[in-house]
Amino acid sequence: EIVLTQSPGTLSLSPGERATLSCRASQSVRSSYLAWYQQKPGQAPRLLIYGASRRATGIPDRFSGSGSGTDFTLTISRLEPEDFAVYYCQQYGSSPQWTFGQGTKVEIK
Amino acid sequence: QVQLVESGGGVVQPGGSLRLSCAASGFTFSSYGMHWVRQDPGKGLEWVAFIRYDGSNKYYTDSVKGRFTISRDNSKNTLYLQINSLRAEDTAVYYCAKDLSAQAAAGFYFDYWGQGTLVTVSS
Numbered sequence: 677e678i679v680l681t682q683s684p685g686t687l688s689l690s691p692g693e694r695a696t697l698s699c700r701a702s703q704s705v706r707s708s709y710l711a712w713y714q715q716k717p718g719q720a721p722r723l724l725i726y727g728a729s730r731r732a733t734g735i736p737d738r739f740s741g742s743g744s745g746t747d748f749t750l751t752i753s754r755l756e757p758e759d760f761a762v763y764y765c766q767q768y769g770s771s772p773q774w775t776f777g778q779g780t781k782v783e784i785k
Numbered sequence: 786q787v788q789l790v791e792s793g794g795g796v797v798q799p800g801g802s803l804r805l806s807c808a809a810s811g812f813t814f815s816s817y818g819m820h821w822v823r824q825d826p827g828k829g830l831e832w833v834a835f836i837r838y839d840g841s842n843k844y845y846t847d848s849v850k851g852r853f854t855i856s857r858d859n860s861k862n863t864l865y866l867q868i869n870s871l872r873a874e875d876t877a878v879y880y881c882a883k884d885l886s887a888q889a890a891a892g893f894y895f896d897y898w899g900q901g902t903l904v905t906v907s908s
Contacts, residue, residue: 720898
């Protein structure tokens with residue numbers, strides 16, 4: 677089973693700043709089957725990025741994803757007040773199995 | 786618009802059973818694989834089960850194999866999760882989620898989620 681490790685655990689930033697979130701896999705993620713989700717308190721997760729770099733429907737272009745193999749990154753170019761939330765990466769692997777990282781909290785500094 | 790509405794959660798004693806339901810609308814339910822994902826309150830996400838769009842394939846995370854059963858009724862646009870032999874560690878909010886890809890053998894991503902139903906296992 678592929679384990680996803682996200683870093684940092686918490687990112688303290690101000691609105692307007694750039695956020696860079698990391699997701700590292702214990703083995704190569706095949707075909708870049710990697711996604712990113714945003715979750716706010718009391719809400720269900722929302723799909724942001726899939727296929728490592730493709731934005732989901734309705735997602736603003738300040739969100740971007742990159743990476744391949746075992747190292748993936750979610751970048752938020754300029755943080756808006758509504759972007760402070762927890763972010764999860766997720767991969768699809770053989771068996772099949774779907775696994776999530778433990779999350780990165782982006783909080784207001 | 787896509788809507789997923791879960792129901793059936795509650796408080797149950799260890800060893801007990803529940804059946805969760807997820808009513809879907811706003812898309813062609815019979816064309817999409819569906820998942821159950823759970824979240825321990827205040828903690829991270831765990832994928833639980835997947836069912837192919839036509840019900841022909843089902844997959845489970847190891848910790849629930851033999852205890853949980855995913856099923857669907859495409860005539861009723863409804864997804865189910867039968868959960869038996871409940872344990873304290875099954876306490877979580879259970880979300881149903883739609884897969885992004887239509888008519889896929891095994892989907893890859895979760896593009897729409899319900900609001901979840903809370904299952905609490907406690908004596």
